[in-house]
Amino acid sequence: MDEVTNLNQRFAIHGHLSFEAGEDGLLMANVQNMHAQAEIMLQGAHILTYQPADDAPLIWLSPKAKYIPGKAVRGGVPICWPWFGNYESGNPETDKNFPAHGIARTAMWEVIDSEKLPNGATRITFALLIDEAAAKLWPHPCALHYIVTVGRDLIIELVTHNTGSSPFTITEALHTYFVIGDIDAVQVSGLEGCAYIDKVDGFKRKTEPEKVKVTSEVDRVYLNTAEDCVIEDHKLRRNILVTKSGSDSTVVWNPWAEKAAQMADMGEGSYRGMLCVESANAAENAVTIAPGHHHSMRVVYAMQRG
Ligand code: TA6
Numbered sequence: 001m002d003e004v005t006n007l008n009q010r011f012a013i014h015g016h017l018s019f020e021a022g023e024d025g026l027l028m029a030n031v032q033n034m035h036a037q038a039e040i041m042l043q044g045a046h047i048l049t050y051q052p053a054d055d056a057p058l059i060w061l062s063p064k065a066k067y068i069p070g071k072a073v074r075g076g077v078p079i080c081w082p083w084f085g086n087y088e089s090g091n092p093e094t095d096k097n098f099p100a101h102g103i104a105r106t107a108m109w110e111v112i113d114s115e116k117l118p119n120g121a122t123r124i125t126f127a128l129l130i131d132e133a134a135a136k137l138w139p140h141p142c143a144l145h146y147i148v149t150v151g152r153d154l155i156i157e158l159v160t161h162n163t164g165s166s167p168f169t170i171t172e173a174l175h176t177y178f179v180i181g182d183i184d185a186v187q188v189s190g191l192e193g194c195a196y197i198d199k200v201d202g203f204k205r206k207t208e209p210e211k212v213k214v215t216s217e218v219d220r221v222y223l224n225t226a227e228d229c230v231i232e233d234h235k236l237r238r239n240i241l242v243t244k245s246g247s248d249s250t251v252v253w254n255p256w257a258e259k260a261a262q263m264a265d266m267g268e269g270s271y272r273g274m275l276c277v278e279s280a281n282a283a284e285n286a287v288t289i290a291p292g293h294h295h296s297m298r299v300v301y302a303m304q305r306g
Pocket of ligand 1: 072085100101175201219251253276278
């Protein structure tokens with residue numbers, strides 16, 4: 001029996017969820033319910049699209065996204081785990097063998113549960129398959145579950161279970177690309193007064209004095225903030241509410257023109273229509289999980305019409 005048939009027999013839900021082989025044979029979960037539609041690739045448990053029924057898409061996907069087995073897709077919600085950014089053990093020689101943003105976003109995941117909820121939303125639970133190569137990079141007994149609820153809001157939870165006998169420390173991010181009307185007409189509130197690492201300015205530590213506006217490349221890791229954020233889009237006349245728990249960092253990123261032009265999968269000028277606001281645990285907000293315990297990072301994306 002082929003994998004698509006197997007997935008549909010075990011997890012498809014009429015009027016909610018089905019599975020197919022998408023681009024380049026990559027397995028896809030397609031959600032279509034009364035509230036919204038979404039597409040989730042089983043590689044990386046990568047949410048590619050999410051659009052509320054009565055609104056424009058919320059999640060941005062590059063017009064030049066490439067679907068290559070084992071490679072991250074530009075856009076959607078890449079899962080950065082069990083490290084965010086470049087791996088830093090202090091040994092540059094070995095660190096270059098570790099992929100940026102960890103192993104989860106390019107690994108195969110399996111579906112372990114699917115459910116239609118009383119409120120009409122669809123919930124799918126994924127579990128990371130850690131193969132031999134990945135286990136060499138991350139030799140800690142663990143389980144990683146990813147619970148995606150597609151409804152009027154998009155609710156995502158990433159749960160790391162320590163199934164071993166020693167503690168381990170992770171950094172992580174839901175590296176979400178949001179659709180915006182135009183980069184000149186958007187600002188992010190909720191980070192005022194926060195300390196941040198400015199990756200565009202020598203990783204200097206600074207303090208955010210006001211709402212975040214983007215007028216050039218922005219790559220900032222805001223620290224020690226459990227605050228919710230609002231992406232205020234004055235062109236699309238909507239706010240996107242980012243409500244989080246289990247996350248003490250928020251990353252804001254836009255590559256701007258020069259960096260975007262160097263990225264084959266970004267598309268000419270497409271940086272103007274996207275902004276990453278990433279709920280994370282990064283830098284000194286790394287999370288140590290004791291044996292037998294787990295850590296959950298959860299986020300809710302909700303649309304608010306202006
Ligand atoms: O979250 C921002 C960031 O860490 C940037 O530094 C940039 O590298 C971005 O992620 C995209 O990374 P990727 O590996 O997906 O090209």
